[in-house]
Amino acid sequence: MNKLREARKIKGLTLKEVAEDTGILENLIGKYEREEREPKKETWIKLSDYYCVPVAYLMGLPSGLVEYIDQLGYLNFEKLHEFIIQWAEDRNMIKPDRLTGLAQLAKVTEELGELSAGINKNDEDKVKDSLGDILVTLIILAQDLNLDLLDCLNSAYRVIQNRKGKTINGVFVKESDLHE
Template structure:
């Protein structure tokens, strides 16, 4: 069962708005929602992009099939980012309040501790798992704080991209800190 109607209602968007924004007729979208007509692959992608959800979620594919698809097709960072947000929303983990943000910050700290342990023990699998888990917890924390982690990353890169400095004893020191 697809989730077209459910996602549209959650986002409080009318059929008319979807039609105007996507160029797909409201009647056709209604047929998609009632499963009287099946969208083409390009249309699924267009609607998933419009609603900012993974195509597999929008189509209502079972988790086992989604995992199979994910094994056969590598997702982009952006697709993973959206899938993680959707996963957290589905589990009511993102409430955008101080209490849940503090709880999520504790998870970030916990994952960084596991990463430290993996690095200290030179455990490659633990390091990979902890890096991935750290990213997941940061994406959820950013969403809980009403920030887009990709936007935060872009801003950070724009700050460092022209930065000059030196590596001393394995740590990068900004040029401005070298003169102090």
């Protein structure tokens, strides 16, 4: 079975639903599934994002090749962290001192405002973009402050991993704050 059709069937979706959700014409999706027409690169990417599967999988590439492509094209957090730092250094953005740290903190705050707007407007694309931008600005801020964001995250997890408490209105409240 064509992987596009298979992905759609697994999700229990109709051609019409996929068309409405993605903005791709229903008859085009049908032609892609019947292999009467080849999607453009942007369409492959849009559909792989929509179905939450790698492009190589949707294209029906052999699993060994899919794994190889994933190793080349999908970056883990540590690798992305490294590339973002290099990107910022190449643009002379990282200058470890208090003043640039304050400037970068302002950028983090700006991105938080955009995230808030995206959530309030129920704009999933804006939320996704804002979360990514926040991570980028935090990585750069940590570098400005001579910290490693991964170390910070690891430290925070060690503090919370055994924390007890209660979720109230969707927010976790640690046990010590419940008794106040």
